[in-house]
Amino acid sequence: MAILLTGGTGKTSTRLASFLQNENIPFLLASRRGASAAPAGMPAVKFDWLDKHTWQRPFQHKFADGSAISAVYLMEPLVPEPWVPLNEFIDYASKDHGVKRFVLIAGTSSEPGKPGMGMVWQHLLDRGIDFCVLRPSWFMxxxxxxxxxxxxxxxxxxxxxxxxxxxPFISATDIAAVAYRALTDAKSHNCDHRVLGxxxxxxxxxxxxxxxxxxxxxxxxxxxxxxxxxxxxxxxxxxxxxxxxxxxxxxxxxxxxxSMNDMVEQVTGRPPxxxxxxxxxxxxxxx
Ligand SMILES: NC(=O)c1ccc[n+]([C@@H]2O[C@H](COP(=O)([O-])OP(=O)(O)OC[C@H]3O[C@@H](n4cnc5c(N)ncnc54)[C@H](OP(=O)(O)O)[C@@H]3O)[C@@H](O)[C@H]2O)c1
The missing domain is CATH 3.90.25.10 (UDP-galactose 4-epimerase, domain 1)
Incomplete structure (x- = not known):
């Protein structure tokens, strides 16, 4: 098992990478700046949602233990209609490379089928692929x-x-901790989590x-x-x-x-x- 983290220089992916590194789970950070902006010592690759030629790069990466990418953390680019490349990538990664699970970061207002990350959520439901949608509140x-x-x-x-x-402001570290569980738990969560402080x-x-x-x-x-x-x-x-x-x-x-809940503690076992x-x-x- 290896995990691809898009948004690879961002607040949640870099923290998620630390959780994976601590547990010796292979991962790869992906963003337009690739290794030049990734934390030192973490594997990274140049990847652009708007340039399909870069989509194969993560799958060409040789993981030390020979793992293949089986799960992907999905983070949208800041462009109009970001769901178009994300949905196309989901089909490419699952059909051509056997990716089994996707964890998507969305926002409070996201709902299946609603323009925005709701379109990606709906796509995952339509395809019947294992998934989890994180709907965090605002980041500290x-x-x-x-x-x-x-x-x-x-x-x-x-x-x-x-x-x-x-x-209910939330730390990006707590969001990453929930994402870690959604990506690595043996049983896929297949639901959305409102991640609140x-x-x-x-x-x-x-x-x-x-x-x-x-x-x-x-x-x-x-x-x-x-x-x-x-x-x-x-x-x-x-x-x-x-x-x-x-x-x-x-x-x-x-x-x-x-709104309030105890989702972080339910999923990770400790309060936010x-x-x-x-x-x-x-x-x-x-x-
Ligand atoms: N901030 C909040 O309060 C809040 C609240 C709720 C939900 N959210 C959601 O959280 C997500 C942001 O998470 P974050 O804060 O962890 O990320 P972030 O720190 O904003 O980083 C964004 C990442 O996306 C990468 N990126 C941007 N355009 C790209 C492209 N065209 N192709 C490939 N990579 C690209 C950037 O790297 P490069 O520049 O190297 O490409 C960077 O790694 C968004 O989906 C947002 O809607 C945020």
Missing amino acids: QNLTEEAPAFLIRDHSKIYSACGDGQI PELLTYDQVAEKLSAVLGRRIEHVKLSRDERYQSLVSAGLSDYYAGFLSDLEEAASMGFET KSLSMFAQENREAWV
Whole structure:
């Protein structure tokens, strides 16, 4: 058994790779930048969802123990209609290379057949292939991404259109831990998992928690949907992505993300990380 991790330089795949490495399970990271951006010492290959010539590369990789790829972690590229290449790749990998299981990362609003990752979910159901769909809430790591981290560090501000909406923020490490089980458990999960953090927080409360860890006041600046969209476009995001993010935040302001469960503990046997713990561990990103 070997596992292919698309999104191979991303937040969840690199953490998932560490889980696999610790258990001596062969894996391969795949992304456009390949080995040049993958963590040191981890096998990686150049792969582009938008260039079919690269799709065979992971299957040409020689794993040390002679394993063949039997499961794939699927992460969409940020393009309109990402389900088109993903569905074609699923058919290619399963028919031409005998891949048996796919674990897909999607979002809160995903449903089978709905444009977005719902189209991939439906495709897996239609093909009768073993699968699992992860539907995580918002990543704690968004706060340590380049632009938000800069705004917290240099301006002590978090900007959002989330208002007083509550969100069960989740660590990418906990998402990776659920993905690890979905990819490696002997019995395929064949369902979706809502992967949620341990507490519901507004961004005002997130700002309070960061303030406590940093010893200075962090402010949550509440923007309207349109103000948020304009600020994201001004910061260099595409119209498509700025619109997507500001719509998500407006929906969160109306309670769309507000739900709780104990899925992480059910699947992994341990509770998910709190935002206070995450903030303590990542304090350096904001100083
Ligand atoms: N952030 C959140 O709060 C949140 C919440 C819910 C769901 N999600 C979902 O989580 C997923 C993102 O996960 P993540 O944060 O682990 O990823 P990430 O850190 O955003 O990384 C994205 C990865 O995709 C690769 N990539 C981009 N375009 C590609 C292409 N054309 N071909 C091949 N690889 C490509 C990038 O590598 P290269 O640049 O090297 O190609 C990178 O490895 C998305 O599906 C998102 O919808 C996120």
